[in-house]
Amino acid sequence: xxxxxxxxxxxxxxxxxxxxxxxxxxxxxxxxxxxxxxxxxxxxxxxxxxxxxxxxxxxxxxxxxxxxxxxxxxxxxxxxxxxxxxxxxxxxxxxxxxxxxxxxxxxxxxxxxxxxxxxxxxxxxxxxxxxxxxxxxxxxxxxxxxxxxxxxxxxxxxxxxxxxxxxxxxxxxxxxxxxxxxxxxxxxxxxxxxxxxxxxxxxxxxxxxxxxxxxxxxxxxxxxxxxxxxxxxxxxxxxxxxxxxxxxxxxxxxxxxxxxxxxxxxxxxxxxxxxxxxxxxxxxxxxxxxxxxxxxxxxxxxxxxxxxxxxxxxxxxxxxxxxxxxxxxxxxxxxxxxxxxxxxxxxxxxxxxxxxxxxxxxxxxxxxxxx
Numbered sequence: 001x002x003x004x005x006x007x008x009x010x011x012x013x014x015x016x017x018x019x020x021x022x023x024x025x026x027x028x029x030x031x032x033x034x035x036x037x038x039x040x041x042x043x044x045x046x047x048x049x050x051x052x053x054x055x056x057x058x059x060x061x062x063x064x065x066x067x068x069x070x071x072x073x074x075x076x077x078x079x080x081x082x083x084x085x086x087x088x089x090x091x092x093x094x095x096x097x098x099x100x101x102x103x104x105x106x107x108x109x110x111x112x113x114x115x116x117x118x119x120x121x122x123x124x125x126x127x128x129x130x131x132x133x134x135x136x137x138x139x140x141x142x143x144x145x146x147x148x149x150x151x152x153x154x155x156x157x158x159x160x161x162x163x164x165x166x167x168x169x170x171x172x173x174x175x176x177x178x179x180x181x182x183x184x185x186x187x188x189x190x191x192x193x194x195x196x197x198x199x200x201x202x203x204x205x206x207x208x209x210x211x212x213x214x215x216x217x218x219x220x221x222x223x224x225x226x227x228x229x230x231x232x233x234x235x236x237x238x239x240x241x242x243x244x245x246x247x248x249x250x251x252x253x254x255x256x257x258x259x260x261x262x263x264x265x266x267x268x269x270x271x272x273x274x275x276x277x278x279x280x281x282x283x284x285x286x287x288x289x290x291x292x293x294x295x296x297x298x299x300x301x302x303x304x305x306x307x308x309x310x311x312x313x314x315x316x317x318x319x320x321x322x323x324x325x326x327x328x329x330x331x332x333x334x335x336x337x338x339x340x341x342x343x344x345x346x347x348x349x350x351x352x353x354x355x356x357x358x359x360x361x362x363x364x365x366x367x368x369x370x371x
Contacts, residue, residue, distance in 0.1 A: 006122055007045070016093060019328065106145045111124075162235055165246040193213075220263055253293075
């Protein structure tokens with residue numbers, strides 16, 4: 001399928017303040033890597049417009065958007081904004097450029113959906129803010145751009161849209177948005193016990209939502225088995241006319257906000273197999289708090305979608321991009337030297353633990369339990 005890349009220069013700018021988990025230059029590094037690797041085919045690259053209030057109010061409450069705009073203009077949130085909307089907190093701080101950055105995220109996901117209406121796959125690595133609620137910021141997310149991607153596909157008349165969330169955290173905002181919409185099926189593979197604590201196997205939305213909370217320390221072999229036994233069969237049964245995939249990077253080994261132990265190869269393989277299941281696909285970013293593993297995952301994903309060779313050692317210019325990153329949450333002794341020299345992680349194969357086998361066998365939506 002023809003690939004498209006959606007991005008915006010606004011994501012190169014500093015954001016979230018100094019000590020936030022998303023204060024790293026991960027998005028700028030993705031764009032820099034794509035450029036220095038020579039993967040910027042201008043015929044495939046698109047810049048979104050920033051949507052106006054009328055568009056955003058299709059999902060988000062006007063009073064919340066008023067507060068978001070006012071906090072951005074003032075450079076601070078009031079006590080009422082913090083208590084009512086979670087704005088100006090350590091979780092969802094107010095910072096210069098917040099309003100435009102949030103709108104660019106939504107505009108990018110809408111544009112990605114528009115680009116694939118006639119077929120193809122569009123990658124928007126700065127998308128994936130899946131925790132945003134209609135009237136409240138949540139989980140570092142101010143607006144919920146995956147919701148807008150799904151809505152754009154529904155607006156085009158598609159009645160079988162599947163949202164597959166591979167982030168380490170449950171996609172609660174998206175699930176809530178479409179829990180009662182029979183046109184949308186939902187998948188979330190996330191770490192068990194991780195914030196926000198939702199997404200139990202029993203939460204099926206009448207059979208349209210497959211929630212798979214995987215155990216801490218999950219390896220590539222276990223993850224691939226869960227995909228094969230639960231996720232791929234569920235997506236195939238849905239016969240999607242369109243897919244929205246949230247390719248979070250926080251399940252990778254070395255991420256400070258997750259206990260999962262995946263290599264980027266198992267996530268790339270999952271994404272590519274899912275892409276082959278629908279004629280039109282939107283791929284978004286998501287979480288990812290280790291800037292080295294995150295930038296490598298998403299830059300490599302674009303390389304694979306666009307048909308480039310991602311193997312071998314990185315050229316000096318790409319190594320310089322990665323060497324320029326920093327993160328207070330990842331100690332020096334925990335930084336793998338390979339994060340600077342190659343895009344591809346070493347595989348993390350391992351045994352299938354009993355709890356993973358039980359998760360598959362006992363899941364209410366496992367294929368053998370579907371009549």
